[in-house]
Amino acid sequence: NIVANAYVDPVFNKLNKEKPSELIVCGEHLLDETIPIDKRIARFKQEMQDLGHEDWKNFANDERTASAILTCAYPEKYTFYKWEVYKRLCEYFGYDINKRGTNFGNFMEIINNLVAKYGETVQQIMLSEIDRYKNKPLNLAIQTLFWCLKDFMLKEMDAAKQHTSQTSANEGTDYSRFDKGVITWKRHKNIVLYGAPGTGKTHSIPEYVVRLCCPTFNANHAEHSQIVAIYNQLKEEGRIAFTTFHQSMDYEDWVEGLRPVVTDNNQVGYNIESGIFKRLCEKANDTNTQEEMIQNDFPKNSSTLPDGENSSKPYIMVIDEINRGNVSKIFGELLTLLEADKRKGNPNTEKVVLPYSKEAFEVPANVFVIATMNTADRSLGALDYAIRRRFAFIAERPYALDNEGFDRDFFKQVSQLFINNFDEYEKSNFDSTFKLQAADTLSADYKPEEVWIGHSYFLMLDENGEDFTNDRILYEIIPLLEEYIRDGILTTDAQTTIDELYDRAIK
Structure with missing residues (x-):
């Protein structure tokens, strides 16, 4: 169901009819093993978007789709990527969650480390179920194991955190x-x-x-x-x-x-x-x-x-x-x-x-x-x-989220229309007591915290994990910023940033 769904399948079917040769070239670029995986993922994302129509809300260019193509081509080297499994593995084993666009490469590093230690053992446990298949990659066995264990891992982490909280209750805690x-x-x-x-x-x-x-x-x-x-x-x-x-x-x-x-x-x-x-x-x-x-x-x-x-x-x-x-x-x-x-x-x-x-x-x-x-x-x-x-x-101030799909670059670009000390605010870990300095593009009649567009506008993945960045920018963020200019909240100098957002969204 990674590609056989209502978001991915129609895109490939349409491109296969309208631009089959371009689609093949895009796939070949993704499968070019001479290029680092993160660069291939970024190129795949851009090329699929370029092949699509401007009015499309989905381009089937996410890391999950790319992982499926790579896995089918090189099953011994890659396996299927799902955000839920990656996030749980990072939380459970203490890995840092990478920036969006580089998650799959990091996911494969984690999987390969686990394969080296436990791959053969895990596959033997599953052998009765998978013996009828020709390909039995160890990385898929590890991925399957942790897909099945992700809810159990969450419960175990919660129990450990509750225990830690109770034992340290008398030692003080960070609010x-x-x-x-x-x-x-x-x-x-x-x-x-x-x-x-x-x-x-x-x-x-x-x-x-x-x-x-x-x-x-x-x-x-x-x-x-x-x-x-x-x-x-x-x-x-x-x-x-x-x-x-x-x-x-x-x-x-x-x-x-x-x-x-x-x-x-x-x-x-x-x-x-x-x-x-x-x-x-x-x-x-x-x-x-x-x-x-x-x-x-x-x-x-x-x-x-x-x-x-x-x-x-x-x-x-x-x-x-x-x-x-x-x-x-x-x-x-x-x-x-x-x-x-x-x-x-x-x-x-x-x-x-x-x-x-x-x-x-x-x-x-x-x-x-x-x-x-x-x-x-x-x-x-x-x-x-x-x-x-x-x-x-x-x-309630805007702050950067750790969620997959949160676009920090867009968040920073828009935030600088409202405050001119964003970098310092970020270094403070978005401390709610940090003193904000109004940007030159903000009217003197307003404080930044009164009008600064909030973080939820910069979540660019829908509930199915599909990227709708263009839709969000063109039909939500830009209209609101333009309304701010008409209402005198932002000065006309803010139009330069709005034009940059528009250019990034349509290219």
Whole structure:
């Protein structure tokens, strides 16, 4: 299925019909053993792109496809490459993960080292299954072994990391930026993650929530997918409520309001219904329900959803795009009650009588609010000082990712439109406290962290491992940068970089 799939097969079929001789030459260049493998991979990538049509989103020119061609031609020297196996081998045995475009060569070095030590033994174990085949390359046996073991290796690494974390708990530990953010969140009760598009504000929410709700879970050594799974379980448990603010949202949606109902005799009446925030507060207040839920659904020794003490479990209100709504109108008199020292159980606790139900209402101490805010669009409503005083604001900055498919070169090129000390920021390991210096192409009315295009724009592989760099640059990055020029965020000098991006994308 490396080449026989909906992404690769159609490309080769079309080129075989339209440009068969050019396709053969491209293959011959890839198979030329007098040239180093990394250079051949780079040439294959460029030549396949040149053979394709400009409007193609996929050119079947990735390392996985190249590995299949090389393996079919030289099965004793090469084997099939898959990112999942390469990444797991590097993590498990402590190898560095190479830059995109050079992964296959590095993968073969690792495989060949393992073949030299264990190849014959592994093949003997598999002999009953593979004896009917003419070719029985040792490198394929090793690759197959680790393809089968990749999930087991991940579990073993997680167990080792958990053990290391527990044994070093009293020796201190390096906090991640999420851990630092959670400390702030615990103190303020309410935080806003702010930043430009693509900085991962919404993506980061599960990282913060799981660290707050499940303090014994070692989130720093977990895959993001594991964290999201726990986050989703918390939602199912009713510990998380989610909403997106918008212009038509009001107090009745948030706290309580009258809702029309039709009675049994077809008369229209009105019921008082709690809004999303009030419902969450009611759940947080219901200690008996919490205890019953914990005992019945998630026992204390559960390995599925780690947690801390059973009492006062955090309940989370997630607000996406908080500045798209009229925040003062939505919160109403509850705004004061959000303050940490005004919460239920504190010496300065405050209550209000709600206008419809006439109930006395207070915000529980175990209710935490986390919101996101897009700072690039100033047409959105600005948060007034009364709102800002009751929230802590955490900047979500762009930074380089370790993911396969993240294009560091493009990231740096675009980033330098916003900051002029990118190299120093990179050397700081993208420290969130590092002082950024605005680039000359950035308007003096904006800070870099408010508008700097985020890292998610530079992930150039889709979920199937196919490269869509051209599509990303031409239809996402360039239009956004041009919009920034029209809005006065970037100066017209930025057009030079935009033109360079365009030329790189279409060549």
